[in-house]
Amino acid sequence: RKEVEQDPGPFNVPEGATVAFNCTYSNSASQSFFWYRQDCRKEPKLLMSVYSSGNEDGRFTAQLNRASQYISLLIRDSKLSDSATYLCVVNRRGLNDMRFGAGTRLTVKP
Amino acid sequence: DVKVTQSSRYLVKRTGEKVFLECVQDMDHENMFWYRQDPGLGLRLIYFSYDVKMKEKGDIPEGYSVSREKKERFSLILESASTNQTSMYLCASSWTSGYNEQFFGPGTRLTVL
Numbered sequence A: 001r002k003e004v005e006q007d008p009g010p011f012n013v014p015e016g017a018t019v020a021f022n023c024t025y026s027n028s029a030s031q032s033f034f035w036y037r038q039d040c041r042k043e044p045k046l047l048m049s050v051y052s053s054g055n056e057d058g059r060f061t062a063q064l065n066r067a068s069q070y071i072s073l074l075i076r077d078s079k080l081s082d083s084a085t086y087l088c089v090v091n092r093r094g095l096n097d098m099r100f101g102a103g104t105r106l107t108v109k110p
Numbered sequence B: 001d002v003k004v005t006q007s008s009r010y011l012v013k014r015t016g017e018k019v020f021l022e023c024v025q026d027m028d029h030e031n032m033f034w035y036r037q038d039p040g041l042g043l044r045l046i047y048f049s050y051d052v053k054m055k056e057k058g059d060i061p062e063g064y065s066v067s068r069e070k071k072e073r074f075s076l077i078l079e080s081a082s083t084n085q086t087s088m089y090l091c092a093s094s095w096t097s098g099y100n101e102q103f104f105g106p107g108t109r110l111t112v113l
Helices: none
Strands: A004-006 A011-014 A019-025 A033-038 A045-049 A055-057 A060-065 A070-075 A084-091 A098-100 A104-109 B004-006 B010-013 B019-025 B031-038 B042-049 B064-070 B073-078 B087-094 B108-112
Touching: A004 A084, A011 A019, A019 A084, A019 A104, A033 A060, A033 A070, A045 A055, A045 A060, A070 A084, A098 B042, B004 B087, B010 B019, B019 B031, B019 B087, B019 B108, B031 B064, B031 B073, B042 B064, B042 B073, B073 B087
Parallel strands: A011 A104, B010 B108
Antiparallel strands: A004 A019, A019 A070, A033 A045, A033 A084, A055 A060, A060 A070, A084 A098, A084 A104, B004 B019, B019 B073, B031 B042, B031 B087, B064 B073, B087 B108
16 A cells, blocks of 8 residues: 555646545654645645645645544635646654655646 | 765666766765665665765665765766666765755756667
């Protein structure tokens, strides 16, 4: 089993749609969780951290379910500019040893 | 503004050549990382370093070595390049304590012929 698993997609949604991605992780001791965004032919960049209580940043909401060992990302009112690959990131051992999922590709269409 | 730079965007080498990929960060980060990214496999950690002259193996260190002689610079070395090392190589850096976001360089697309 992979340490961090994501549905690769692609998710093709119309503008204005709400879309959700899930990511499962295998290490129950993981403490740090993130979503990164990677545009085509670009480097990954942090989108948001995922806190135990869940957190929201504008149209983006991230949640953590420790019991089931998954994190989620919800994007509301999708924009064309949201088209990218979304990477789930979980720490393995120590706060700085991160593992990346293979990513979920999102395409938002007009 | 945090900046992580990599020595080349594109590199073409021949099988058996020794290849050096260099990464420099300007944020005084303690940690530096080398990943490779392949379609369907995502980012896989090759090596990381949490201090000068310190290194730890990641998930796929075979065929690679690293060097960190200065805090700002982390080099990835392919001792004898092989075709299965054709990939996108990404360098990243982060602080040790507190908020440990990783900042990535633009990547080096290495092709081994």
